[in-house]
Amino acid sequence: MHRVVVLALEGVIPFELGIPARIFGGAQGPGGEPLYEVITCTLDGRPVGTSAGFAIVVEHDATALATADTVVIPPSAAFGEVGEPGALPPPLAAALALIRPGTRVVSICTAAYVLAAAGLLDGRVATTHWQEARHFQRTFPRVRVDPDVLFVDGGDILTSAGAAAGVDLCLHLVRRDHGSATANQVARRCVVPPWRDGGQAQYIEQPVPEPSAATVALTRAWALEHLHEPLSLRELAAHARMSVRTFTRRFRAEAGMTPGRWLTAQRVELARRLLETSDLTIDHIADRAGFGTANSLRQHLRAAIGISPIAYRRTFHAAPAPGTDPG
Structure with missing residues (x-):
């Protein structure tokens, strides 16, 4: 395991x-076994204080890190002590x-x-809270x-933006480990979206638009129903009943990315879902x-x-139940 x-x-x-235990702890295999x-x-191994004024008690000390397949470091209110390269406190460095x-x-x-002060992020793309x-x-x-994204996957080292x-x-x-179906099940149990559109750019403090200002939300929803069509800007x-310039500006403000990049991301996600849950040919999935x-x-x-699509399907494909719509 x-x-x-x-x-x-x-x-x-x-x-x-609490995020790692809630998300990873909620991931289950086909038979309900924990993954x-x-x-x-x-x-x-001793209790530590939290930013909320209470302490937590654990059963393990740092030697547990040597047994990990994945190590997760949550933020701490005391990270001002690691404010420059090489400034890790000796116990943490050890x-x-x-x-x-x-x-x-x-x-x-x-x-x-912490990762940057340890030199683990040198030469890499990383993110943190936009503030x-x-x-x-x-x-x-x-x-x-990269201050705009929700997270950066560097393969063996990954960083996320703030809080949620x-x-x-x-x-x-x-x-990445077990496919979209498993991740979606975890997300549903936690009552959170399995994938959030855009990055943290949409959360950066900026002037609030007037209540009457138009939004592109309905157009995004419409586009999701027409991904099979060659949608142009x-x-x-x-x-959206806007000029191209206005639409592009408001789309970036709301979604955190350009319309073209957003469309590609939605199409990739749809293709992944079809590769996992249907027996459609690669050509058919590309069209859909x-x-x-x-x-x-x-x-x-x-x-x-x-x-490749074939490699992805080989890894994550699960045959649909009899009588269900493969699309």
């Missing part, structure tokens, strides 16, 4: 601390040194400061900070998802998740 070890540091924020074992440790090579390491929110992005970039110039973005990242890992703007050709689908899927 895949072991997830959560490292709780002094001043840990309780909400983010992950989640344990929590502190540096010395704990991180216990992590085996090849172990997946995940930071939630400002825990990215700290500028300071983080100034402090760690060797890290390429940790949910998005953990669901992404369940999806002009068509989307016309549906709006990519037109199997070659286009292959290119977009490889760009998004790094594998």
Whole structure:
């Protein structure tokens, strides 16, 4: 069983601390068997205080990190102590040194400061809470900070934006490990969306639009029903009854990305769902998802998740129940 070890540091924020156990702990196989074992440790195995004014008691110390397949570090109110490269407190540096090579390491929110101070993010793209992005970039110039995304998947090292973005990242890992169907089941149990459109750019503080201002939400919903069609920017703007320029500006403000990038992401997600749950041919799935050709689908899927449609289906396909609609 895949072991997830959560490292709780002094001043840990309780909400983010609970995310790994809730998401990974809720992932189940076809027979209801748990897919992950989640344990929590502190540096010395003793209780640590939280940002909410109470302490937590754990059963493990930092030696548990040496047994992990995935290590998750939630944010702490005390991360000001790791404000520059190489500034990790010795006990924390020693704990991180216990992590085996090849172990997946995940930071939630400002825990990215810990990974950056340890040198784990040098030369990599990473993210953190948008309020700290500028300071983080100034402090760690060797890290390429993307302040707009909800999370960054660097393969063996992953970082997430603030607070609830940790949910998005953990669901992404369940999806990466076991497919969209399993991640969707976890999301439904937690009553959260299995995939949030856009990035944290949509949450950055900015002037609130007037209540009467038009929105592109209805057009996004309409586009989801017409992904099989070659939707153009002009068509989307016309549906929203806006000029192309106004539509593009408002779309980015609401969704955190351009209309074209959003459409591609939705089409990739639809293709993944069809690859997992149907026996449709690759050509048919490419058509249903709006990519037109199997070659286009292959290119977009490889760009998004790094594998071909055939390899993805081989890994995650589950035959639909008899009598169900494969689409």
